[in-house]
Amino acid sequence: MSLQHILLGIIAEPKSGYDIKQEFDSSLKHFWFAELSQIYPALKKLVADDLARVEGVPSDKGPDKKLYSRTDAGTQALIDWLHTGPATSPVRHGFLGQVFFMGTQKDREAALKFFKELKAHYQARYAALQAVEAGWKAQCPTYPDGLGDDDFFMQMTLDAGLRFQRSYMDWCTNSIDRIKSRYHD
Amino acid sequence: MSLQHILLGIIAEPKSGYDIKQEFDSSLKHFWFAELSQIYPALKKLVADDLARVEGVPSDKGPDKKLYSRTDAGTQALIDWLHTGPATSPVRHGFLGQVFFMGTQKDREAALKFFKELKAHYQARYAALQAVEAGWKAQCPTYPDGLGDDDFFMQMTLDAGLRFQRSYMDWCTNSIDRIKSRYHD
DNA sequence: CCGAGCATGTAAGCTGTTACATGATTAG
DNA sequence: CTAATCATGTAACAGCTTACATGCTCGG
Structure with a gap:
């Protein structure tokens, strides 16, 4: 259940799925990662749950970018997550x-x-x-x-x-x- | 894919699914864990792949225990796993x-x-x-x-x-x- | 008699991976 | 022209969790 919350954290500024993937691959990969095929549906679900909104903007290259940003409800959901206590699911090594x-x-x-x-x-x-x-x-x-x-x-x-x-x-x-x-x- | 290999390691001595669950919950839990509902089918698959054999023995309490032990092919599969290099799948925190x-x-x-x-x-x-x-x-x-x-x-x-x-x-x-x-x- | 522990499993659902599909632009 | 990068997704599958289902025995 954490990916949804992490995405909420990332879209404090409007970002596309592609942008997010790049953040995972560069700065965030020491604690989280996800494939594009997982990110795109997850972003859709945030919109469906009214935690994010989308805006389509033309891109320099390739198809339109869909920029996602969080709603007030999304910000609240993120803060609620921070208050649920540390997410320490056991790890498999x-x-x-x-x-x-x-x-x-x-x-x-x-x-x-x-x-x-x-x-x-x-x-x-x-x-x-x-x-x-x-x-x-x-x-x-x-x-x-x-x-x-x-x-x-x-x-x-x-x-x-x-x-x-x-x-x-x-x-x-x-x-x-x-x-x-x-x-x- | 590691659970199968870890089970192969555990059944050097004959063990039941229930026994294995208890080992996970006590000594092994700092690096691996699994639910019974995952262990039982996994053991069946080892038998289907000829990496383990089963023997039913009556139990003091409850139904017969099914004791699984690895075959020579199972031991070889375990050793092969040790030679594939360290299993360092990235971790989500x-x-x-x-x-x-x-x-x-x-x-x-x-x-x-x-x-x-x-x-x-x-x-x-x-x-x-x-x-x-x-x-x-x-x-x-x-x-x-x-x-x-x-x-x-x-x-x-x-x-x-x-x-x-x-x-x-x-x-x-x-x-x-x-x-x-x-x-x- | 009832609950805890022993012992087996199935089924539904969620999460995550791999493979596939499409199409534009730019650099070599 | 071709490969890389940009940009979106869908579908099939594998792995894992949660809930459900059964039944025996022993201690209190």
Whole structure:
């Protein structure tokens, strides 16, 4: 049920489905993502529920853009969501399932390779978030606490992303060391 | 697609759907979970694919138990999964979406309340994992590196869980401090 | 006797993914 | 001319949740 609410958050300024997809793929992807085929019907439903309105405007390229913006009822629905308490649905980590059963296979080199790949994956994500942070720093010399009220909370999610990736990387590093000292020394 | 593989991992020893549900709810829930209504059909499919076999045995209470165990093909399918590389499907964090748009609402006390609730949530999860760890420590005096080969990897997922919860808690603590010093000082 | 735990499942519905379908403009 | 980007969607399918359905046994 969260996609509807996140879309409400995004359309504080008028945006098209295509615009929203690009935001997911750039700045929002560390905590949410969605395919266009999911975004378009979701936006339609917001309009049907009177939480958003549409306006068609001609585009430079391609067909008309449909710009969605939230209604007062939409803003209220968003605020209500913020008051329902933290949305902490349990998470499925496939890679932890793999580690849990890693002992089934006796090839310790494969285990090392697994953790090295995982570490590389999180390093890449970490670097991407650092690049986003560098952009913010360049725009605001008093980053992070000199940010405006809206940006202050948005930066907190970036901070969370950076912390979580570091935590994954640290676990990988430590696991690699433990496997090495158990089987190679 | 991971549930099938995780079930294959679990049925190294013969287990019923009901048994498996209990394992998810106790020791496995920090990285995976599933409902009985999802587990039963999934086990049937493993049998249809010749990755598992069933044996009905009478139960003390209630109807016969159906004990599932994996075939050689099932063991191979599990090992193949371990060799496909880390299963790192991107994760959706509803609570980060809420923080991202927290600025929509001007009530700073509500923001503090939100983070305090979130912190309490992760503290509870952390305490649960610490209890699991205490059980392991009681059973094995040389915990964690004196564990057997299978347990060694299983403990790694517990270590991951503890690290990740700590990371969430630290972020909450830090965010609470930042909100306080921004709006209350 | 009643509720909790044991033990099995089916069905409807929601969410999300992958594949398919269309068509304009612009850069190479 | 061709590929990429812009811009909209639909349809089929897979995965997961919630609700429903059945029946036994044991403790209070």
